[in-house]
Amino acid sequence: MSNNQVEMLSLYDYLGRAAGKKLGEQVAAYAKLRKARFGTKSVSNPAYQGHVMVYTKRFLDECFNAKKVFTPVQEDLTEINTQLANDTLPF
Numbered sequence: 001m002s003n004n005q006v007e008m009l010s011l012y013d014y015l016g017r018a019a020g021k022k023l024g025e026q027v028a029a030y031a032k033l034r035k036a037r038f039g040t041k042s043v044s045n046p047a048y049q050g051h052v053m054v055y056t057k058r059f060l061d062e063c064f065n066a067k068k069v070f071t072p073v074q075e076d077l078t079e080i081n082t083q084l085a086n087d088t089l090p091f
Contacts, residue, residue: 031059036059037056
């Protein structure tokens with residue numbers, strides 16, 4: 001790839017797995033909001049045949065870093081629940 005060309009990646013290329021419709025729609029909406037550069041490419045495999053959106057790696061890095069900020073962390077409450085279950089209540 002020459003210095004003037006920008007690598008364009010599908011979500012599958014970027015994530016290494018199928019992204020699914022919901023995540024694809026979220027990324028497309030963010031791209032529209034950010035007025036990001038995008039394109040399409042044709043794919044054909046046993047799971048999907050058709051066109052997919054492609055974005056710059058820089059945009060996808062930004063998008064997924066922003067998503068981390070706005071996605072609540074799921075706290076594992078197993079240890080807390082176990083401690084509560086083992087505690088005896090004073091009443």
